[in-house]
Structure formats: structure tokens, C-alpha cells
Amino acid sequence: MPPQPRTGKTGTEVWRFERGRGEARPDNVATEEPLEIRLLWEGGERTVAVTMRTPGNDEELAAGFLYAEGVVDRRERILALRHVTDSGETEPNIIEVELGEGPDPNLPTLERHFFSNSSCGVCGKAGLAALQLRVTSGAGRLPPGPEVAPEILSSLPDRLREAQGIFEATGGLHAAALFDTSGGLLALREDVGRHNALDKLFGWAFLQGLLPLHDHLVLVSGRSSYEILQKCLVAGVPILCAVSAPSSLAVELATRFGITLVGFLRGDRFNVYSGIERIS
Numbered sequence: 332m333p334p335q336p337r338t339g340k341t342g343t344e345v346w347r348f349e350r351g352r353g354e355a356r357p358d359n360v361a362t363e364e365p366l367e368i369r370l371l372w373e374g375g376e377r378t379v380a381v382t383m384r385t386p387g388n389d390e391e392l393a394a395g396f397l398y399a400e401g402v403v404d405r406r407e408r409i410l411a412l413r414h415v416t417d418s419g420e421t422e423p424n425i426i427e428v429e430l431g432e433g434p435d436p437n438l439p440t441l442e443r444h445f446f447s448n449s450s451c452g453v454c455g456k457a458g459l460a461a462l463q464l465r466v467t468s469g470a471g472r473l474p475p476g477p478e479v480a481p482e483i484l485s486s487l488p489d490r491l492r493e494a495q496g497i498f499e500a501t502g503g504l505h506a507a508a509l510f511d512t513s514g515g516l517l518a519l520r521e522d523v524g525r526h527n528a529l530d531k532l533f534g535w536a537f538l539q540g541l542l543p544l545h546d547h548l549v550l551v552s553g554r555s556s557y558e559i560l561q562k563c564l565v566a567g568v569p570i571l572c573a574v575s576a577p578s579s580l581a582v583e584l585a586t587r588f589g590i591t592l593v594g595f596l597r598g599d600r601f602n603v604y605s606g607i608e609r610i611s
Contacts, residue, residue, distance in 0.1 A: 339361065339385045339386065340360065340361060340362060341361075341362045342359055343358055343360055345358040361504050361523050362386055362523075363384070364383070364384065364385075364424055365383055365384075365424055366381070366382055366383075366386075366389055366393075367381050368381070368396065368428065369415065369426065369427045370397075370402070370428050370430065371427060371430065372429075372433075372436060373430075379397075379402075379436075382396075382524065383524065384522050384523065385504060385521065385522045386424075388520055388534070388535070389423075390538070391520070391530070391531045391532075391534030391535045392426075392522075392531045392534055393426050394409065394412060394428070394534035394538055395529070395530035395531060395532070395535075395537060395562075396534070397409075397428060398533065398534070398537045398565070398566075399530060399533065399561070399562045399565050399566075401565075402437070406538060407431065409428060409429070409430065410429040410431045411427070412427075412428055412429075413426065413429075414426055414427070415427050473545065473564075473588065473589050474569075475608075476546075476569070477512045477546055477570075477609065478608075478611035479512050479548065479570060479611060480610075480611050481599075481601075481610060482599075483513065483514045484548075484593060484601060484610075485596070485598065485600075486514050487510060487514060487548070487550045487572060487596065488597065488598075490510075490514065491508050491550055491552065494508070494516060495519070504523060504528075505521065505522060505525035505553050506520070506521045506528055506551070506552040507519070507520055507528040507529040507532040507551050508520075508549070508550045508551075509532055509536065509548075509549055511546070511547060512547070512548065517547070518535055518536070519532070525554075525559065526558055526559070528552075529549075529559060529562050529563075530562070532549070533562060543566060543567025544567050544568045545567050545569060546569075547568060547569075548568070548569075548571075549563055549568045549570070549572065551572070551573045551574075552574055553573065553575055554573055554576050554578065555571060555573040555581045555594060556578050556581055557578060557580040557581055559581065560580075560584040560585055560590065560592070563590060568590070569589075569590060569606075569609060570590070570591040570593070570606070571590055571593065572593040572594075573593065574595070574596050575594065575595065576594050577594045577604055581604075582605060585604060585605040589606060591607070591609040591610070592604040592606060
């Protein structure tokens with residue numbers, strides 16, 4: 332049977348206080364549940380990650396995660412993405428990814444991901460040397476351009492907020508959005524974890540056959556960390572914008588690999604930490 336519909340918000344009751352007086356009223360909070368990602372291939376079966384996420388777009392989340400980690404490099408390698416069915420019931424918090432013919436997945440590198448929470452994403456990355464090797468071998472290599480006008484960048488946060496449906500209901504979700512160079516919104520994904528939101532977004536692009544994203548911009552609603560930059564680099568994103576601050580390692584990574592990194596994008600103000608040549 333198909334999985335039961337899931338929702339990104341959960342009803343609750345709160346006491347709201349204003350000027351010293353309290354009132355009980357219904358409210359919504361962002362839903363947070365675990366998702367187990369199971370990998371099936373000719374040589375075996377293995378749980379490769381458990382992440383705390385907001386239900387919805389689970390297939391994209393699994394595909395984006397596996398692409399970012401180098402387990403799959405093309406859409407055709409994935410034969411099936413499905414919620415697990417056991418004893419006639421579908422488990423909405425377990426997703427199975429069946430791989431077709433190809434090399435065995437590099438499981439030792441995935442062991443560090445076995446559990447992650449929604450705030451830190453999948454932590455404990457391998458060193459920059461491993462990422463350098465992957466990029467120089469072809470994945471994520473960035474060409475020059477495109478160029479984007481400052482006023483286009485300044486318009487992105489409002490467009491992001493307008494499209495954040497679950498955030499408006501809960502106030503508790505991160506978002507990652509994909510734009511074209513004229514500022515047109517192409518896709519948006521929300522999640523309690525900013526890394527999960529980006530995996531969902533890139534998973535969508537991967538399954539649609541749109542990667543690499545050399546002519547696109549990404550905007551994230553939080554800060555930009557090493558992992559956010561790493562995922563954008565692997566997806567071939569040349570311009571990453573964030574409404575908050577970058578970390579020092581994010582700036583280092585962006586500078587090393589030629590990503591235009593924009594931070595504190597609020598109103599008509601923003602900072603450019605690397606790749607100023609793409610700001611026309």
C-alpha cells in the first residue's frame with residue numbers, strides 16, 4: 332500500500348502570553364521525525380544514514396544525499412526509490428534505494444553518517460583533500476560565469492519567503508531555493524535541517540536530470556557552512572547566497588574552488604566573500 336500522507340507541520344496547544352496575561356490557543360510546530368536510508372545493491376543491503384528531517388520529499392532527500400556523498404553519479408544508477416513495505420504495511424520513515432549495476436558503494440566513508448540530527452546535518456566530513464580529488468576528477472568543476480546584477484540578488488529573500496508555505500505556518504523550517512540568473516524561482520524545499528533542505532533540492536535536480544547547475548543560483552535561509560558549500564560544489568552551483576553568515580571553512584572552500592559566496596543577504600545589502608567577478 333502507498334505511504335500515508337505526511338505533513339510538515341504538527342498541531343499542538345500553546346499558552347501565549349502578552350503583557351502578563353496568558354491564553355491557551357492552538358498552534359503548529361514543524362514536524363521532525365527520523366528517516367532511515369537503506370541501500371540495496373547486488374552485493375548486499377545496508378542502512379547508510381539516519382537523519383532527523385521534516386517528512387516530505389523523502390525520495391529527493393535520499394537521492395540528494397547519495398549524490399552528494401558520491402555513491403551515485405547518474406540518475407540511471409538508481410533503479411528504485413521506495414518506502415519500505417513490511418508485512419503489508421508501508422513504513423513512512425524508512426526509504427529504500429535500489430542501485431543498478433555498477434561498483435559497490437564505498438561503505439566505510441558512509442559509516443560516519445549513520446546518525447545525524449537536524450541541526451548539524453551529517454557531520455564529520457572527510458578532509459578537503461578527498462573533496463579536491465572528487466572535483467578534479469570531474470564532479471562539480473565550475474566554469475566561468477554567470478554574471479548576476481546586485482538588484483537580482485537583493486530580490487531573492489523576498490521571493491524565498493513568499494514561497495515558504497510551511498514556514499509561514501510554523502516559523503521553524505529552513506529553506507533552500509534554486510533560482511535562474513534572472514531571479515526566477517525554479518524549486519524550493521523546506522526542512523527542519525538546512526542540510527536536508529539542500530539535499531531535497533539537489534535530489535530533485537538530480538532526479539530531473541538537471542545537474543550540474545552551472546547556470547543557477549542557490550539561496551539558503553540560514554548560514555553557509557562547510558557542508559552547504561560542499562553540496563553546492565558537487566552539484567556545480569556557481570553562486571551560493573545565504574541570509575546569514577558563512578563559517579571560516581565555508582569561505583576557504585568557496586575561495587579554493589571558485590564559488591561566489593554571498594552572505595548577510597538582507598534587503599539591498601549583502602557581503603561577497605569570494606567570486607566577486609560574477610557580480611556584474
